[in-house]
Amino acid sequence: MSTQAHPLSAGSPLSRLGWALADAWTVTLRDLNHWVLRPGAVIVGWFFPVMIVLMFGGLFGGAIDAPGGSGYFEFLMPGMFALTMLFGLESTMMAVTTDAAKGVTDRFRSLPMSSSAVVLGRCVADMLNSVVGLAVMIGAGLLLGWRWHGGIGAALAAVGLLLLLRFALLWAGIFIGLAASGPETVTAVQILVWPVGFLSNVFVDPATMSPWLGAIAAWNPLSVTASAVRELFGNPGYGGESWIAQNAALMSVAWPVLITAVFLPLSVRTFRKLKS
Amino acid sequence: MNEPESAITAQGVRKNYGGQAGGAGLNGFDLRVPAGSVCGLLGPNGAGKTTAVRILSTLLDMDAGRASVAGFDVRTQGRRVRERIGLVGQYAAVDEILTGRQNLVMFGRLNHLPVAAARRRADELLERFSLTEAAGRPAGGYSGGMRRRLDLAASLIVSPPVLFVDEPTTGLDPAARQEVWTAVRELVDAGTTVLLTTQYLEEADRLADRICMLGAGRVVAEGSPDELKSAIGGDRVDLVLSGPADVEAARPIAARLAAGEPLVEAPARRIGIPVAERTRALIQVATALNEAGIEPEDIVLRRPTLDEVFLHLTGEGAGEAHGREPGGGARASTATAPAGRVKTGASATAGSDNATEESV
Numbered sequence: 086m087s088t089q090a091h092p093l094s095a096g097s098p099l100s101r102l103g104w105a106l107a108d109a110w111t112v113t114l115r116d117l118n119h120w121v122l123r124p125g126a127v128i129v130g131w132f133f134p135v136m137i138v139l140m141f142g143g144l145f146g147g148a149i150d151a152p153g154g155s156g157y158f159e160f161l162m163p164g165m166f167a168l169t170m171l172f173g174l175e176s177t178m179m180a181v182t183t184d185a186a187k188g189v190t191d192r193f194r195s196l197p198m199s200s201s202a203v204v205l206g207r208c209v210a211d212m213l214n215s216v217v218g219l220a221v222m223i224g225a226g227l228l229l230g231w232r233w234h235g236g237i238g239a240a241l242a243a244v245g246l247l248l249l250l251r252f253a254l255l256w257a258g259i260f261i262g263l264a265a266s267g268p269e270t271v272t273a274v275q276i277l278v279w280p281v282g283f284l285s286n287v288f289v290d291p292a293t294m295s296p297w298l299g300a301i302a303a304w305n306p307l308s309v310t311a312s313a314v315r316e317l318f319g320n321p322g323y324g325g326e327s328w329i330a331q332n333a334a335l336m337s338v339a340w341p342v343l344i345t346a347v348f349l350p351l352s353v354r355t356f357r358k359l360k361s
Numbered sequence: 362m363n364e365p366e367s368a369i370t371a372q373g374v375r376k377n378y379g380g381q382a383g384g385a386g387l388n389g390f391d392l393r394v395p396a397g398s399v400c401g402l403l404g405p406n407g408a409g410k411t412t413a414v415r416i417l418s419t420l421l422d423m424d425a426g427r428a429s430v431a432g433f434d435v436r437t438q439g440r441r442v443r444e445r446i447g448l449v450g451q452y453a454a455v456d457e458i459l460t461g462r463q464n465l466v467m468f469g470r471l472n473h474l475p476v477a478a479a480r481r482r483a484d485e486l487l488e489r490f491s492l493t494e495a496a497g498r499p500a501g502g503y504s505g506g507m508r509r510r511l512d513l514a515a516s517l518i519v520s521p522p523v524l525f526v527d528e529p530t531t532g533l534d535p536a537a538r539q540e541v542w543t544a545v546r547e548l549v550d551a552g553t554t555v556l557l558t559t560q561y562l563e564e565a566d567r568l569a570d571r572i573c574m575l576g577a578g579r580v581v582a583e584g585s586p587d588e589l590k591s592a593i594g595g596d597r598v599d600l601v602l603s604g605p606a607d608v609e610a611a612r613p614i615a616a617r618l619a620a621g622e623p624l625v626e627a628p629a630r631r632i633g634i635p636v637a638e639r640t641r642a643l644i645q646v647a648t649a650l651n652e653a654g655i656e657p658e659d660i661v662l663r664r665p666t667l668d669e670v671f672l673h674l675t676g677e678g679a680g681e682a683h684g685r686e687p688g689g690g691a692r693a694s695t696a697t698a699p700a701g702r703v704k705t706g707a708s709a710t711a712g713s714d715n716a717t718e719e720s721v
């Protein structure tokens with residue numbers, strides 16, 4: 086063949102790191118190309134949570150007394166932001182299982198690129214996607230009358246906490262997607278996302294639940310992030326005397342760090358050691 | 362870099378997928394492919410071809426045994442192995458949302474070509490695999506054969522020292538098949554070692570220097586294409602007769618002219634005659650039938666099929682290779698039945714091609 090193209094061999098650890106980052110970026114670009122070629126899928130992903138907000142606002146806005154007596158959306162939006170981050174897990178997992186099913190994962194694995202590059206690329210693409218999704222949600226919230234009352238610094242910190250949760254769940258999504266035996270797993274997770282979402286303080290006060298259910302809901306990483314974010318935005322929320330209610334800010338960092346610490350290495354390892 | 366003598370070696374490789382019965386992928390697989398040669402791995406469905414390729418290309422872990430590719434251990438030096446191999450999997454592995462060109466540019470980038478070089482290479486490959494027209498369309502909309510060609514192109518972006526190709530031409534039309542063969546040949550001429558799995562004897566014949574027959578997870582026979590074919594007595598003349606009476610009348614003629622034991626299938630009105638000298642035997646058979654006043658429906662000279670070679674070889678090595686699987690031979694024949702139209706270039710000299718294919 087005419088062009089003899091020889092890959093530059095990876096020499097020093099530094100150039101290796103350079104290549105890993107370059108490869109990760111190539112994989113990210115692939116996803117961005119997907120957005121351009123199939124805009125429908127991403128756009129639906131961005132607006133689906135908005136639809137949920139409208140649904141809940143319309144259905145329960147009149148029936149549920151928001152804490153603090155303010156508008157329902159003042160209360161609902163921070164929780165919905167957190168829920169949006171949870172929904173992201175599904176799209177991450179879908180993307181990972183589709184690649185595995187189509188053999189694309191195997192092709193990546195047969196290339197001399199670092200095992201972390203593919204998962205890292207997935208991570209960057211999904212984080213970019215989430216930033217847009219979160220921006221759409223914040224825009225929708227503002228249109229519906231939600232406001233933040235703290236300074237811009239606190240608001241940015243809140244956004245940071247939300248993205249941190251997304252980052253952690255992303256690794257869980259990658260791992261489950263890689264370890265999944267087939268489409269059944271994806272369906273199972275898609276169903277499970279709902280009880281996890283509802284078993285939280287996003288929609289109702291955990292104190293109104295039965296004690297053990299309430300405890301689970303209060304410790305749910307989603308609730309913790311929602312509480313911390315409400316605080317930072319200056320939106321009303323459910324307080325309480327429990328340790329977890331008092332330490333939401335701490336736990337909203339600790340949970341994601343813990344989840345990441347477990348699933349990030351697992352994901353990289355699983356990618357390299359896929360069984361079949 | 363000094364090239365090692367054999368580019369691919371495997372010793373006693375075992376892989377059991379576990380689970381249900383028949384989950385044994387490889388069962389003591391040995392292989393040695395000299396650098397710069399083409400090895401054809403033949404075998405029926407489920408023989409373990411894909412398993413072997415996946416283990417050698419570091420995608421799958423083996424349970425036991427040793428294997429090295431381009432001088433590096435596939436278990437402990439996976440990355441070095443991956444730097445030296447190309448892999449064309451059994452099923453096309455391309456991004457279905459991206460266009461054909463985007464796919465190739467992406468894989469070029471992942472092979473660490475600079476952007477401009479990746480684009481240039483993509484266009485070259487699109488041209489060579491007749492995909493230029495479709496280059497701007499999403500690969501998900503390609504036909505099976507087009508996707509296959511794109512997949513192959515993606516594996517040839519850089520010329521690897523060792524290339525694994527798992528059934529590269531299954532589902533391709535003749536022109537595309539030719540294209541694939543040419544591409545593989547060119548790589549070999551440039552020094553690439555190729556391990557090729559296939560169901561088609563013709564393909565192995567064209568491309569492979571040596572053939573390894575795989576049955577139930579291990580190599581049951583090995584040799585050059587000619588060696589393997591002569592091992593079962595060379596070519597055959599197939600007769601299809603118009604009635605039972607003709608079959609009986611032709612039986613002694615077949616017995617007289619056969620180089621081995623003729624195979625008479627009375628219900629199908631078929632007689633298969635192993636012959637030693639190709640065209641001469643065909644003329645002899647035709648003349649003898651003519652003299653006896655028998656007018657056959659079809660008379661065809663052909664090479665042994667993969668089925669026959671395989672059945673023969675597994676039949677011989679059955680006690681050893683299929684110790685715990687007495688149905689191995691039968692399985693081979695049913696398994697390859699859909700692909701049973703294994704023909705060589707010189708197959709039909711008389712009669713219609715189609716008839717041969719149907720009757721094979």
Ligand SMILES: Nc1ncnc2c1ncn2[C@@H]1O[C@H](COP(=O)(O)OP(=O)(O)OP(=O)(O)O)[C@@H](O)[C@H]1O
Nearest residue numbers: 361378383384385386405406407408409410411412
């Ligand atoms: N992922 C898997 N899980 C369980 N068993 C498997 C798996 N992959 C292959 N096997 C089993 O291993 C054996 C060998 O399969 P393999 O795919 O290597 O065969 P093959 O020679 O490539 O067949 P084909 O011609 O159909 O492609 C078969 O019995 C198959 O059932």
Ligand SMILES: [Mg+2]
Nearest residue numbers: 410411412451
């Ligand atoms: Mg196979």
